Structures are given as C-alpha cells and as structure tokens.
Amino acid sequence: MQAIWVIAKRELHSYFDSLMAYIMLVLFLGFSGFFTWLFGSDIFMVGQVSLEAFFNVAFWTLFFFIPALTMRLLAEENKTGTIELLLTKAVTDRQVVVGKFLSTFLLVSIALAFTLPYPITLANIGNLDVGQVVCGYLGLLLLSAAYISIGLFASSITSNQIVAFLTALFIGLFFHLIFDVLAGQFTGAVGLFFDALSLSQHFGSISRGVVDSTDVVYFLSIVFVGLMLAEVSLAKRTIQ
Amino acid sequence: MDIRIENLSKRYASQRAVDGISFEVKTGEILGFLGPNGAGKSSTMKMITGYIGIDGGDILIDGRSVKREGQSLKRYIGYLPEHNPLYLDMPVIDYLQFCAALQGVPNDRIEERTRMMIRLCGLNAEKHKNIGELSKGYRQRVGLAQAMIHDPEILILDEPTTGLDPNQIVEIRRLIREIGKAKTVILSTHILPEVEATCDRILIINKGKIVADGTADTLRQQASGQEVVHLQLEGTTAQHAVEALSALPHVAVVKADEGGSSRFEVKSRAGHSSRRDIFNLCVAKGWVITEMTPVETRLEDIFRNLTVN
Numbered sequence: 001m002q003a004i005w006v007i008a009k010r011e012l013h014s015y016f017d018s019l020m021a022y023i024m025l026v027l028f029l030g031f032s033g034f035f036t037w038l039f040g041s042d043i044f045m046v047g048q049v050s051l052e053a054f055f056n057v058a059f060w061t062l063f064f065f066i067p068a069l070t071m072r073l074l075a076e077e078n079k080t081g082t083i084e085l086l087l088t089k090a091v092t093d094r095q096v097v098v099g100k101f102l103s104t105f106l107l108v109s110i111a112l113a114f115t116l117p118y119p120i121t122l123a124n125i126g127n128l129d130v131g132q133v134v135c136g137y138l139g140l141l142l143l144s145a146a147y148i149s150i151g152l153f154a155s156s157i158t159s160n161q162i163v164a165f166l167t168a169l170f171i172g173l174f175f176h177l178i179f180d181v182l183a184g185q186f187t188g189a190v191g192l193f194f195d196a197l198s199l200s201q202h203f204g205s206i207s208r209g210v211v212d213s214t215d216v217v218y219f220l221s222i223v224f225v226g227l228m229l230a231e232v233s234l235a236k237r238t239i240q
Numbered sequence: 241m242d243i244r245i246e247n248l249s250k251r252y253a254s255q256r257a258v259d260g261i262s263f264e265v266k267t268g269e270i271l272g273f274l275g276p277n278g279a280g281k282s283s284t285m286k287m288i289t290g291y292i293g294i295d296g297g298d299i300l301i302d303g304r305s306v307k308r309e310g311q312s313l314k315r316y317i318g319y320l321p322e323h324n325p326l327y328l329d330m331p332v333i334d335y336l337q338f339c340a341a342l343q344g345v346p347n348d349r350i351e352e353r354t355r356m357m358i359r360l361c362g363l364n365a366e367k368h369k370n371i372g373e374l375s376k377g378y379r380q381r382v383g384l385a386q387a388m389i390h391d392p393e394i395l396i397l398d399e400p401t402t403g404l405d406p407n408q409i410v411e412i413r414r415l416i417r418e419i420g421k422a423k424t425v426i427l428s429t430h431i432l433p434e435v436e437a438t439c440d441r442i443l444i445i446n447k448g449k450i451v452a453d454g455t456a457d458t459l460r461q462q463a464s465g466q467e468v469v470h471l472q473l474e475g476t477t478a479q480h481a482v483e484a485l486s487a488l489p490h491v492a493v494v495k496a497d498e499g500g501s502s503r504f505e506v507k508s509r510a511g512h513s514s515r516r517d518i519f520n521l522c523v524a525k526g527w528v529i530t531e532m533t534p535v536e537t538r539l540e541d542i543f544r545n546l547t548v549n
Contacts, residue, residue: 006341010330017329081325085386088289089342090315238293 003091007099008106011073015107024065028111032057036118049126054118055136055207059200062108062144063176067168069107070151071161073100074230078159083234093234097227101145101152108144112137132209139206142219146199147172149226156230175199175222241316241393241424242266243288247297249448250283257283259448260297265441267393270420272439273428276547280448281428282322285396288426289319301394315344318392322399324383328372332363332382335371336389343390357385360415376403384412388419395419397427401434413438432539446547459542466492467508469515472531473522478502484521490514503531 015021036042036054043053077083086096119133147168154168155161176199183194183201195201199222202215243265250258258280265271275281286292288299290310299306301313327335336357340350358367361381366374371382380403387395400416401409416425416438429435435442436456444452444459452459473481478496481504485494490512497503508514515532522529 002344003342006338010327010338013334014327014329080328081321081323082327084286084291084321085319085325086342088291088314088317088319088321089339090344090390091342092311237291 003095004099004102007086007091007096008102011100011103012106015069015103020069021107021110024069024107025111025114028058028061028065029114031061032115033118043122049122049128051119051122051133051136052207054115055140058112058115058140059143059203059207062140062147063172064169066104066108066144066147067151067154067165067172069104070148070155070168071164072155073104073152074155074234075158075161075164078156079161087234093231097152097156097230097234101148101223101227104148104151105145108148109141112140112144129209132207135209135211136207138211139203142206142216143199143203146175146219146222146226149223149230150175153226153230153233156233241302243394243424243426244300244303245284245288245297246300248284248287248294248299249296250280250287250292251295256448258287261445261448261450262297263443263450263453265424265426267424268421269441270416270425270427270439272435272442273426273445274430274432274435274442274543275428275445279445279547281445282398284445285319285398285426285428286321288394289317289396290314291319315390316393318387318390318395320383320387320395320397320400324380326371326379326382326386329370331368331370332374333358333367335382336385339386340389343392345390353389353391357389360388361385362411377405377408380404380412381408384415393423395423395425395427397425399429400427401429401431409434432543436539444543444546451546452542456539459539460536466510467513467515468535469506469508469518470531470533470535471504471506471518471529473502473504474528474530476502476525476527478504481527484525485518488514488517488521490517505535 032054035057036051037044041053043050046053074083077086087093119128122128123130150171151164151168154171155164158164158167175197179194179198180200183191183198185191186194196218202218205212206215245264246262247260248258248262249256249260261280261284273281273285283292287294288306290306290313294307301316304313306313330338333354336354337350340353341347345353358364361384363378363381363385366378371379374382380400384397384400387397397416401412404412413434416427419425420438420440427438441455442452442459443450452462454462481502482494482496485491485504485506490508491506491514492509493507495505497505506514506518515534518532519529
C-alpha cells in the first residue's frame with residue numbers, strides 16, 4: 001500500500017513539475033466553464049437550474065484529455081528504460097500500475113473539484129437538485145477511472161507516447177461513441193448487447209441521477225480489465 | 241548473502257542468450273563478470289534482479305529461489321542497470337528519497353540514508369539539481385547511490401564505471417571494494433584492468449557459456465602455463481646465443497628478434513623457470529644481460545583467446 005502511494009505521489013509531482021497538470025487544469029476549466037456558462041446551450045440559454053450542460057461538456061473534454069495525461073505514464077518509462085529500475089525495486093507490477101492509475105485519478109479529481117463553484121453558484125441562484133449533481137460528479141469520476149485505465153493499458157504496450165495517445169483514443173472511441181451508434185443500428189439481442197457496452201448509456205443514466213448497480217459494475221469492470229491488461233503487458237517481459 | 245546460480249538459461253526467440261551456466265558468489269566476494277557484447281552478461285544480471293523471467297535452471301539467494309520468491313528477494317538487491325536510466329526531471333535528492341521509500345526504508349531513516357548516500361557518492365554540490373542537468377559522471381554516481389540507498393546485501397552493477405573520468409573511476413572502485421567487504425557484489429565491465437583492480441574473482445562468459453572462472457592469477461596460469469622472458473644480450477652474436485640458450489634443460493623455444501639485434505624471446509617448458517639458468521649461462525660465457533623481463537600474459541590476451549573463435 002505504501003509503495004502505491006509513493007509511486008502515485010511521484011507521478012503527481014511529475015504532472016505538476018512538467019506543467020502538464022496546469023495546462024490540463026486551465027484547458028479543462030476553460031472549456032467546461034465556457035460551454036457551461038457562456039456559449040451554446042449554456043445554463044442561461046436552457047434556463048434551468050441544472051448542471052446538465054456542464055456534465056455534457058465534461059463528458060467530451062475528459063474523453064480527449066485523459067489519453068493525453070495517461071500517454072506518458074508507462075510509454076516514457078519504456079522508452080528511457082527507467083521501467084527496469086522501477087520494477088527491480090521492491091514493488092510488484094500491480095503496485096506500479098495501481099500507483100500510476102491513482103496519480104492520474106487524483107489529478108482529474110482535483111480538476112473536477114475546481115468546478116465545485118458551479119453547483120454552489122447554481123444552488124444560490126435557484127433550487128438545485130443536489131442528488132442529481134452528486135450523481136453527475138460520481139458519473140464523471142467513474143468515467144475518468146475507466147478512461148484512465150484504458151489509457152494506462154495503451155501506454156503500457158508501447159514506448160511511443162503518440163502511439164499510446166492514439167491507441168487510448170481509439171479504444172475509448174468505441175466505448176464513447178461507436179457502441180452507442182451500433183446499438184442504434186441493431187435490434188433485439190445484438191442491439192441490447194451493444195447498448196450494454198456503451199459508456200454513454202451508462203454515464204447518461206448515472207448523470208440523470210439514477211445510480212444503478214449495473215452502471216457502477218460496468219465502469220468498475222472497465223477499470224479492472226484495463227488495469228489487469230496493463231499489468232499483464234508489464235509482466236510480459238518475464239516470459240517472452 | 242550467497243548467490244548460487246544453477247544451470248541458468250534464457251532464450252530470446254531462437255537465440256540462446258544464456259546457456260546453462262552455473263556458479264556461486266559468496267558474501268564478501270566481488271565477482272567480475274566479463275564477456276563480449278551480447279554474451280549474456282546483462283541477461284544473467286537481469287534474471288538475478290528478477291526483472292526478466294528465468295527460462296531454465298534457477299537462482300538461489302541465501303537458499304531461496306528467485307523463480308518462486310523473486311518478489312520478496314528484490315529488497316535485498318541493489319541494481320544499477322546498463323545505460324543507467326534515471327528520471328531526468330527529478331532533483332537528485334527527491335529521486336533518492338523516492339528510491340529509498342520504494343525499497344522499504346522506514347520513513348524515519350530515509351532522510352539519514354539519503355544524506356549518507358549523497359556524501360558517499362560525492363553529490364553534495366549537485367543534490368538540488370535536476371538529474372537531467374548533471375554530467376554523465378554525476379548521473380552514474382546517482383545511479384550508484386540509488387542502488388545502495390537501502391543498504392542491500394547484494395549489489396548488481398552493470399558497467400558501473402562507464403562515462404566516469406579517471407579520478408572518479410578510482411573513487412568508485414574504492415567505494416565498490418569497500419562495500420564488497422561485507423556484501424555480495426557482481427559487476428560487469430568491458431574494462432579489463434578494472435576487474436583486476438576491483439574483483440576477487442573473474443568470470444568470463446561467451447555465447448551464454450562460462451569459459452573461465454577464477455582469480456586473475458589462476459586465469460593467467462591456465463592461459464599461459466609457460467614462463468616467457470624477454471632477453472637482451474651484449475657480447476655475442478644472435479646465432480651463438482640462440483644455440484646456447486636452446487641447449488638449456490628447461491628452455492622450450494628461443495626466438496631471436498628479426499633485424500640482427502640481440503633481443504630474444506625465451507619460452508620455458510610448462511611448470512619450469514629458466515631465469516636462473518640463463519643468468520648462469522651468461523656469467524659463464526661472459527655475456528652482458530642488458531634486459532631480462534618476464535612477460536605476463538595480459539588479461540586482454542586471455543580474454544581474446546577465450547572469446548574469439
């Protein structure tokens with residue numbers, strides 16, 4: 001447990017030292033703030049005391065930003081060879097993977113925490129449905145966790161950060177969009193199957209304020225499978 | 241902690257990188273690992289550290305199998321990989337603290353160990369710089385410091401002195417010898433004088449197999465077996481001298497230098513020395529010996545003989 005925290009702390013430091021964290025925070029808050037308050041179907045346009053606009057923007061911005069955050073996690077270590085130093089320390093492959101996952105998850109959580117003034121402002125303007133907002137944030141956290149684990153896996157299979165970024169985006173695109181589109185194309189069992197795989201469906205139901213255990217299980221299984229595959233691809237060096 | 245390697249092998253695709261090698265290293269011993277590039281040195285070291293898997297055979301550290309308990313054995317090992325990869329964006333002091341924490345050094349001792357390593361490796365002036373700003377020699381010191389930060393029982397150093405200037409090399413060697421008194425050290429290198437200067441024992445491997453194992457002196461004896469003396473004489477002709485020298489009881493071959501100078505190379509029969517006889521002969525004949533140099537087989541020659549086919 002201590003090793004996981006040590007690794008997560010180092011990664012988090014590295015995010016802030018390399019300006020990556022600041023760029024991510026500024027862009028994320030800029031985008032989501034702009035589209036929530038100022039432009040498009042923003043809150044004043046819709047005219048309801050609801051953070052739906054924000055959740056929709058965050059749904060897309062996180063989809064693009066998270067691969068950019070996760071791409072260097074393992075790919076850089078593969079390239080510079082520091083992975084050899086890290087894995088010959090008294091840590092397991094799993095601790096490395098979970099530690100790196102945790103670091104990015106914490107960074108995204110910080111970014112989301114900075115948006116808390118939005119619901120606080122709204123609660124002052126009108127009658128905010130607190131339950132729905134809490135569910136929306138929970139949905140964003142679960143979605144982030146899922147994309148981080150996908151990104152981490154993509155980063156573990158290559159030593160090129162661009163490849164890691166694109167791979168993560170490519171895999172993410174299926175969950176984000178393609179399964180949803182396919183679900184609309186088919187009827188019956190096949191349609192239901194793709195519907196069950198679609199991340200936007202599950203996110204949608206959580207952000208509407210309905211936390212179903214199947215939705216939570218869905219996100220946690222993506223996290224679990226992603227982290228497991230990342231660990232397997234690290235462990236691959238021992239068999240070859 | 242003793243390391244015993246039993247019939248170890250490693251295969252990459254169709255190539256056998258390490259091919260059934262066995263040896264033992266005892267506590268307090270510094271083992272020099274020699275071999276041409278691609279001989280399997282690094283692969284063997286990586287297997288000891290548990291970084292790559294073991295295909296055949298096993299490695300026993302203090303009687304415990306790396307294959308089965310590799311994970312729990314990691315903390316007894318300090319490792320400096322080839323090319324010395326480091327986090328270039330981290331300050332030296334933070335990096336060492338990070339390594340100490342990962343290696344399970346208790347929180348209240350991390351500070352003390354880090355300070356000690358910085359002093360030991362001469363990093364005091366550079367401790368707040370990012371590793372990326374350091375010269376190669378200093379990076380190498382950081383690599384050594386991180387390997388020793390948790391005071392490991394076993395040190396595996398893959399080419400520890402590359403990129404260091406001669407003064408630093410002397411310092412690092414002294415450091416390794418110092419540590420090697422109580423610990424088990426395996427170091428690989430291409431620099432042959434280095435093994436002689438630092439190591440108690442030398443292991444030469446070629447194409448995944450052990451071709452020589454012993455101290456520098458035993459290797460020399462095995463390799464030559466014959467005493468060779470360079471001789472320069474005055475007061476005689478080359479032909480005369482060759483005849484007289486060849487007649488000595490223990491002399492095997494006498495070669496005169498070309499060009500008529502009176503320089504000779506005298507090889508004795510295995511296990512015998514002719515230096516005394518040569519001196520007596522010259523005294524009897526009234527020749528003047530201006531040079532008599534015993535020729536040591538250089539480690540380079542042994543290395544070349546064993547690894548070039």
